[in-house]
Amino acid sequence: MSRSSPGVARMAAILNFIADHPRQSFALTDLVRALKLSRATCHALLTGLVDVGYLYRTSDKTYVLGPALAAIGRTAAEHFSPLQVAQPEMRKLADDFDVVCGAYFLEGDTIHLRERAASASHVGYPVPLGTRMPLRWVQATSFFARNPREADAAQVRINPSPSAEQLEQLHGGMAFVREHGFIALIRRADSSRTAEISTSGLEDPPVVPQTELEDARAYPLMAIMAPIYDARDRVSISLVLAGFNGSMTGAEARRAGEALADACARISRFLIGQPEES
Numbered sequence: 637m638s639r640s641s642p643g644v645a646r647m648a649a650i651l652n653f654i655a656d657h658p659r660q661s662f663a664l665t666d667l668v669r670a671l672k673l674s675r676a677t678c679h680a681l682l683t684g685l686v687d688v689g690y691l692y693r694t695s696d697k698t699y700v701l702g703p704a705l706a707a708i709g710r711t712a713a714e715h716f717s718p719l720q721v722a723q724p725e726m727r728k729l730a731d732d733f734d735v736v737c738g739a740y741f742l743e744g745d746t747i748h749l750r751e752r753a754a755s756a757s758h759v760g761y762p763v764p765l766g767t768r769m770p771l772r773w774v775q776a777t778s779f780f781a782r783n784p785r786e787a788d789a790a791q792v793r794i795n796p797s798p799s800a801e802q803l804e805q806l807h808g809g810m811a812f813v814r815e816h817g818f819i820a821l822i823r824r825a826d827s828s829r830t831a832e833i834s835t836s837g838l839e840d841p842p843v844v845p846q847t848e849l850e851d852a853r854a855y856p857l858m859a860i861m862a863p864i865y866d867a868r869d870r871v872s873i874s875l876v877l878a879g880f881n882g883s884m885t886g887a888e889a890r891r892a893g894e895a896l897a898d899a900c901a902r903i904s905r906f907l908i909g910q911p912e913e914s
Contacts (some may be wrong), residue, residue: 646673647681651690654701703721718873719751720866721906724900726753731876733892736879738760742779742872745771745793758879773798777809777819777845778861778874782809809845813863815898822887823856849886857884860893862900867908875900882899 649671654662660671668678682699685691689704719739726737730753738753739751749767773791774875780787787810791798798806813819821843843858859878863871884892 643681645689646671646677647685649673650678650681650685651701651705654691654699658701661694661696661700663698667699718907721903722864722873722875723751723753725726725903726751726875729753729875729896729899730755730758732895733877734758734879734881735877736763736891737896738763738876738878740775740874742771742874745790747771747775754879761879763878770794773802773806774809774821774841774843774845775861775874776806778813778863779871781810781813781863781871782865782869805845805847808847812847813843817901818860818862818893818894820849820855820857820893821859821861822846822847823858846889849890851885851887851890853886854883855889856887860889860896862893862896864900865904865908868895 650667653667653670653809664675664679664682667673667682668675671678673681682693683690686699686702689702691699691703691705693699722739726739729735730737734755736754736758738749738754739749741750747769749763749765752761752765754761772794776787776790780790782867784807787806788803791803791806809819816845821841824842824844846855846857849855857880859876859880861874861876864873864875865871875896877892
């Protein structure tokens with residue numbers, strides 16, 4: 637992967653440092669010391685940033701964020717959606733694995749399907765865009781993977797409440813997500829073959845989390861789910877691959893799960909402002 641130029645990285649370092657201290661202004665000497673830049677390089681970068689309005693030089697020769705950068709920030713805040721970043725990833729996953737990839741948002745105790753990408757063989761997938769469903773313990777394995785206490789609190793609000801066995805599966809599933817970045821959901825033995833993972837009523841989805849994937853063993857795979865994290869290390873979006881045809885081996889399920897987890901990790905890094913891994 638190509639790397640950005642040193643000049644761009646230094647310019648970004650200046651803007652990020654000043655943005656991290658919004659109620660302060662900084663002199664050239666302050667920035668040279670904090671960012672370990674040469675005085676000449678730092679002065680040249682500051683002059684360029686002032687010229688384009690990204691920084692403002694005050695009367696006491698210190699620097700603050702400028703009006704042009706503030707306008708860009710307002711535009712981004714008003715119009716940016718994480719779905720803009722997720723959509724290309726979802727399209728690739730849907731085509732690579734011949735499935736439907738859905739973006740489910742957690743809104744209180746409700747899950748909302750807000751975006752979807754379908755492969756050619758799943759254009760008529762029966763779960764409509766915009767579907768809302770109550771949060772169930774199965775989906776909590778992804779949405780609360782790093783917050784077991786919040787997962788337990790959410791289960792108290794669920795009607796009907798999960799059984800002791802389901803709570804054990806929930807915590808096992810969350811541990812699997814923390815370790816692997818995804819969870820495979822297999823068909824319950826007592827569920828209909830025509831049942832869908834999305835249910836709008838009080839019933840549980842016809843799936844259970846699978847916390848062991850043996851390479852050669854065949855599993856009745858229905859879906860794979862993975863979380864997208866924000867800057868507070870919380871999950872408001874999970875991507876779900878669904879529409880798998882027939883059974884899949886553990887190795888096949890793991891390959892799809894790892895691809896989904898990698899996509900969610902890339903989206904998470906973007907949303908929290910981390911650079912792309914090289």
